[in-house]
Amino acid sequence: MNNLIRRWLVLGGLAVTGGVLPAAAQPVQHLTTVQAGGMPGMPVMGGISRLTNGVQLHWSGPAGYYQVFQKSNGLTAPWIALGKATNVACTATINQLYSNAFFRVAGPAPNYAGSKLCLACHLAVCQYETNTAHASAFSSPAFAALGGQTNASCLPCHTVGYGTATGFVSAKATPLLAGVQCENCHGPAANHAGSPDNPIIRPRVEVAATLCGGCHRASHTAFNNPPTYEEWSASGHGAVVPDALKAMTASPASIDNCGACHSGSARIALLTGTDPALKLTNDFNVAIGCAVCHNPHATNSVSPVQLRNPLFSTNDFQLLSADTASLGAFTNKYNANTNINLCAQCHNARGAAWTDTARAPHHSGQYNILIGSVGTPALDYPFNPGTHAGLPAANGGFYLTNQCVECHMSAEPAASQGAHNHSLAVNYNVCANCHVGQTGQQAQAGLATFLKPLVTETLQSLNRWAATRAPAALITNGVVAWEYTTPGGVTWQTNATGGVTGWSLNGTVNFTGPNAAGQALIPNNIKQARYDLYLFLNDGSMGAHNPFYALALLEDALSLASQ
Ligand code: HEC
Ligand code: HEC
Ligand code: HEC
Ligand code: HEC
Ligand code: HEC
Ligand code: HEC
Ligand code: HEC
Ligand code: HEC
Ligand code: HEC
Known part of the structure; x- marks a missing residue:
């Protein structure tokens, strides 16, 4: 309880009448706000939703115990604690309320440590993390040249915990908190480093795109950086397809099957060693967010922007339901195929065959069409890639080295050339690299x-x-x-x-x-x-x-x- 600080977050007022129910078997709360700096160090309001017989509060903040307080109508009324200071779910259902009630929550103090302290126990992650651009977000010459290192408006996204009591202050006072580090994404973790076995204060692992979107967003266009988060949210990847959601709600087996391609949380669970059907029964409505494609911790030989897979491949590949029926099956399949095009991991024909009778081939066959490996023509000639598959060809030396990304994520010829458009809309400017005489x-x-x-x-x-x-x-x-x-x-x-x-x-x-x-x-x-x-x-x-x-x-x- 000594983690509690007297900083309050007033959640809002509503006209209903007092009492608390525990938060049980509810959908997992993900970061609902997009906040400069990434994972908030202090509790922030997520929202209030009205239930038939009460309200549900949501908030976000560092891992730890929270307590909800309520105040009846009128400024002079006292704040009354609702239940004990043991809420770890960051959500509470309140079914008896005062008229015009206000709520606030008290939460753990933000205690930032800096990633040097994490090294001792998370050596591998720390070593890889140091190679990412995040690590040099403060020291980068471009950032320094623009005066960012001393400009308060730049620091929230280029340092750790700026603006909170234990966060970044200046390069001199808090050198270990410069740059984007572990705690921008996991929240303040000094308490955890001090008592790692305490599950209640274990740092949050957030897979939703709102985490990255707090920094990678439109406010930064002045520096030629694309409004990644906004583009992404408007794209087909920004929400789970309703029919897939329905299927996953109906059966846990579908969380493995449909979820492998349709749910960000299910996909990341598979990629990082958890069987989604066992763990995510109430947590599959997470869209195909940044961390599905970008490894949050590491660059690799194929990608300075931390992609999990390359952007070019011509191997035949399909993800079958048998491949996702268990974690072991997925791991075997995936490890054998990490060289498969990032997009093809999901945009493949799912094992469609002419003998299928229940349904038509899924809408996802793009990769196999690109390389010409699905359909009756491929039964006789299994490899039919067109020029658009990006194989070297006599096109004045130009070919689509990044396959799907070349047409669907290009930002050329804008000033931000080299940057990528996450809206997935086809960029018809690219076609002119080869097609002459017509658009x-x-x-x-x-x-x-x-x-x-x-x-x-x-x-x-x-x-x-x-x-x-x-x-x-x-x-x-x-x-x-x-x-x-x-x-x-x-x-x-x-x-x-x-x-x-x-x-x-x-x-x-x-x-x-x-x-x-x-x-x-x-x-x-x-x-x-x-x-x-x-x-x-x-x-x-x-x-x-x-x-x-x-x-x-x-x-x-x-x-x-x-x-
Ligand atoms: C003294 C050792 C120790 C230190 C120091 C430490 N951790 Fe941990 N950390 C652990 C242990 C133990 C776990 C639990 C691992 C598990 O259950 O698999 C853990 C788990 C985590 C998790 C994952 C939680 C989850 O639900 O999977 C994150 C994120 C994390 N630590 C971040 C940090 C950060 C950031 C720092 C530095 C500020 C840090 N840790 C410092 C030992 C440590
Ligand atoms: C605290 C703010 C912040 C958060 C949160 C954040 N980023 Fe970043 N990110 C940055 C900054 C600043 C840079 C630029 C660093 C540099 O080049 O100096 C950057 C760079 C990157 C780059 C490299 C870009 C390039 O052109 O080389 C990638 C990829 C990236 N971030 C992905 C992510 C993903 C994925 C997440 C969420 C899992 C995320 N970021 C969360 C601030 C953030
Ligand atoms: C809302 C969060 C946010 C704020 C505020 C912010 N940045 Fe950034 N900055 C980012 C992100 C995210 C990137 C990486 C973008 C990418 O690569 O697509 C970045 C990248 C950069 C880069 C290019 C990468 C490098 O380091 O070489 C520079 C320069 C930069 N920012 C300067 C500034 C300056 C100067 C300010 C203040 C005037 C500022 N930023 C404020 C989030 C922010
Ligand atoms: C740009 C955001 C970002 C940064 C920076 C970051 N993480 Fe993570 N971390 C994530 C996300 C997202 C996940 C879940 C997805 C995954 O594991 O690939 C995660 C997962 C984890 C996990 C749990 C499972 C695993 O993959 O091992 C641990 C532990 C962890 N991070 C520790 C750290 C430490 C320590 C640092 C600093 C050295 C760090 N993270 C930096 C975003 C980040
Ligand atoms: C191998 C990956 C994969 C699996 C597994 C998968 N899907 Fe899909 N699905 C996709 C892709 C990719 C698209 C988008 C194609 C497009 O936009 O043209 C899609 C599209 C859809 C659509 C059409 C959406 C629209 O825009 O009309 C529905 C409905 C759908 N899937 C439902 C499901 C259900 C239900 C399951 C599980 C039984 C499932 N999918 C399993 C990859 C997959
Ligand atoms: C479907 C996969 C996918 C998703 C989801 C995704 N990205 Fe990307 N991202 C890419 C690819 C592909 C590139 C281009 C890589 C290349 O050409 O080397 C890229 C490039 C980037 C870059 C480098 C700067 C640029 O624009 O080229 C940043 C930063 C970035 N992504 C951040 C994000 C963030 C933040 C999110 C979530 C809001 C996100 N990405 C979601 C695939 C994805
Ligand atoms: C984790 C699985 C997954 C990955 C990886 C993935 N996609 Fe998708 N993609 C989907 C699903 C599912 C949909 C269907 C969304 C819908 O219908 O609303 C989709 C939709 C699309 C659409 C339809 C556009 C729209 O806005 O309706 C395009 C284009 C697309 N993806 C391109 C790509 C590209 C390019 C890549 C690689 C950089 C990629 N996808 C990687 C699963 C994925
Ligand atoms: C030569 C450029 C090019 C390449 C390469 C390319 N696409 Fe496309 N794609 C298009 C065009 C053009 C359309 C039709 C767009 C339209 O009608 O708006 C399209 C349509 C799509 C659609 C359907 C969009 C919708 O709204 O239903 C998806 C999904 C898609 N592509 C995914 C991919 C994937 C995944 C790859 C890589 C395996 C890929 N594309 C490679 C040009 C390309
Ligand atoms: C790498 C060079 C290259 C790029 C870039 C390219 N194409 Fe093509 N395209 C070709 C070649 C070569 C053919 C001849 C057929 C083949 O080999 O598949 C072709 C054929 C076509 C055809 C068939 C009919 C015709 O007009 O010849 C269409 C339609 C087409 N491309 C559309 C597009 C669109 C749309 C884009 C941009 C989104 C695009 N192409 C980008 C090289 C390219």
């Missing part, structure tokens, strides 16, 4: 006008088969005989005679496919045709990832559907 958009539109009719023709053939040649048992109202049991999602418009005239991926699917018994009646050529068709559609690039291979997929689909 990338024009090239893509041209390719689409060529490929789209092939999709229509394939649908025409599949529907013709369903109407005229499908086994009688498959011809039922509301069932499309060539589809997967859960239809893949393509819908089409027809003319007066029932011929397909166009298609869309965003229409309402008001039909089903044959059930499992019915699937057994669908001939192989139809199964292969729908597989190729959906591989093309679900890749989402309309052929751009591997133009000639996309053409091969659709030509195969059409000819198989017409057999």
Whole structure:
């Protein structure tokens, strides 16, 4: 209790009426605020949410005991302690309140130590950490030249704990707290270093992007640094896909399976040696944050920006559900494949096969399309990378050395060239490095006008088969005989005679496919045709990832559907 300090955080007021419930089996609280300096040294408010019968408070701060206090309406009313000073969850549910109540929490004192003190017990992490740019965030000549070392507005993100009682003061007074160190990310840890066996004051390990976002954000654009956090939050990586969330809520096995690609906390648990299904039953709604791709502690030979995997590979790779069914299986697979492109770790076809009957290939096949290793053309010729896969080619010496990142994360030709755009939006300026005489958009539109009719023709053939040649048992109202049991999602418009005239991926699917018994009646050529068709559609690039291979997929689909 001697950790408690008399600094209060008033959480806010609400009109309900007094009492406390323990915080039990609730979702794990992650850092909800984005704060200069990273992990706050003092408690900061996360929010109040209203429950049917009370409120829930959230706050963030260093690991340790907290106590919640409440004050009834009126300035002169006393603060009343709610429960004991033993709250370690940083959240409390209060179901009886005063009208217009105010809350505050008392928490552990921020006691910064500096990373030298951590060396004794965390030698490996400390050695690697020293090689990162973080370690020299204060000493860097560029920072010094701009006067940052003595400018109070710069110090919160370039030093440890600036602005708190035991944090950085000046290069002279607190030399061991210069630069970005362990405690920017883990919170003040001197108390922990003093009693490492006390689990209550063990430093926080935060995997959410808000940790990094406190410093890597828009406020820094004046120095040509991109607003990484904002770009990232607006991207598809900034939230967990709702359907994946639903699946993980329904079954722990899905936390391993879907979570390996859809949940930041599940992915990081797998990468750092925890079995997510066992540990994360209430902690999978964490987006694909910074630490999923960047190793927070280390640079490596392939990446000065601390990426966990390289950006270029041409090995075939798919992550199967068997690979994530246990930690051991994942570790074996991953260690054997760390040389696989960072993006391909998730953007792969998941073992899609033409024999699948329940669902169409997942939307994630981009890497295997880029290198041409999935679909019926690859059954005969397993390696079909197009020029966009970045293999050296006769393109005036230019090729896509960083594969996906080259098109999806480039910031050229802006002043911040060399920096990367985390929004994932395709940068069409890149195309001009090779495509002459037309813009990338024009090239893509041209390719689409060529490929789209092939999709229509394939649908025409599949529907013709369903109407005229499908086994009688498959011809039922509301069932499309060539589809997967859960239809893949393509819908089409027809003319007066029932011929397909166009298609869309965003229409309402008001039909089903044959059930499992019915699937057994669908001939192989139809199964292969729908597989190729959906591989093309679900890749989402309309052929751009591997133009000639996309053409091969659709030509195969059409000819198989017409057999
Ligand atoms: C005297 C030894 C010692 C010192 C000094 C020490 N630690 Fe630790 N630290 C430990 C032990 C023991 C654990 C628990 C390891 C475990 O359970 O696997 C730990 C765990 C941690 C964790 C992980 C908590 C978790 O939940 O996995 C972090 C983060 C951490 N320490 C940071 C620090 C920082 C930062 C410093 C320096 C300010 C520091 N430690 C200094 C011994 C120490
Ligand atoms: C306390 C503020 C702060 C926090 C928190 C923080 N960073 Fe940084 N980061 C910096 C600063 C400052 C630099 C620039 C250091 C330099 O080059 O001198 C930097 C540099 C980097 C770089 C190297 C950039 C380059 O161009 O070489 C990477 C990568 C990075 N941070 C990733 C992360 C990730 C991932 C996290 C969260 C796990 C994170 N940072 C958390 C302040 C922070
Ligand atoms: C909100 C947090 C924040 C504040 C405040 C901040 N920086 Fe930074 N600074 C960063 C981060 C994060 C990076 C790394 C960005 C990257 O590499 O993408 C960085 C990088 C830099 C770099 C380039 C890396 C290097 O060290 O060579 C310089 C120079 C720099 N900052 C100077 C300043 C100066 C001067 C100020 C004050 C006027 C300042 N910063 C205030 C977060 C901050
Ligand atoms: C830029 C932010 C950042 C910095 C700086 C940082 N860490 Fe971490 N640390 C993390 C994140 C995020 C995780 C969880 C993800 C992971 O382990 O890869 C973590 C995990 C840990 C763990 C638990 C599991 C493991 O990977 O061993 C320990 C212990 C730890 N850090 C200690 C330290 C120490 C000691 C330092 C300083 C030498 C340090 N960290 C610096 C962000 C950081
Ligand atoms: C091998 C990695 C991986 C696994 C495993 C995985 N997904 Fe995905 N999933 C992805 C990727 C990558 C995308 C995004 C592709 C895109 O944006 O085109 C995606 C897209 C989706 C979408 C479409 C989102 C949208 O934008 O419409 C849904 C729904 C989905 N996944 C659900 C699931 C469910 C449920 C599971 C578990 C049964 C799962 N996924 C397992 C990688 C995976
Ligand atoms: C999907 C993977 C991924 C995620 C998630 C991700 N990054 Fe990156 N980041 C990259 C790649 C790839 C690069 C470019 C590396 C290269 O070209 O060497 C990069 C570059 C950077 C750099 C170097 C400066 C620059 O822009 O080139 C910083 C700093 C950085 N990221 C910080 C962050 C932060 C902070 C977050 C979370 C808000 C984040 N990243 C999330 C993949 C990722
Ligand atoms: C941990 C798994 C994982 C990694 C690693 C990963 N992604 Fe994703 N990515 C996903 C998932 C899941 C989605 C689907 C999000 C959705 O549909 O909302 C997605 C969506 C996307 C999208 C769709 C864009 C959008 O905003 O809708 C693009 C483009 C993308 N990722 C590119 C990349 C690139 C480039 C890399 C490598 C630097 C990468 N991804 C690494 C899992 C991952
Ligand atoms: C030659 C440039 C290029 C390369 C290399 C590239 N992409 Fe793409 N990608 C595109 C284009 C163009 C689109 C279509 C974008 C659109 O319609 O907005 C696209 C679309 C996507 C989509 C679907 C986006 C959506 O909104 O549904 C995802 C996901 C994706 N790419 C991921 C990747 C991954 C992962 C890699 C590496 C394996 C990769 N891309 C390599 C150009 C590229
Ligand atoms: C490394 C050089 C290079 C870059 C960069 C590049 N392409 Fe290509 N692209 C090619 C080559 C070479 C072909 C011929 C087909 C092949 O080998 O895959 C091609 C073919 C295409 C095609 C097929 C039809 C046609 O017009 O030839 C499209 C569409 C296309 N690229 C779009 C893009 C887009 C969009 C971008 C930028 C996001 C881009 N390309 C970036 C080299 C490049």
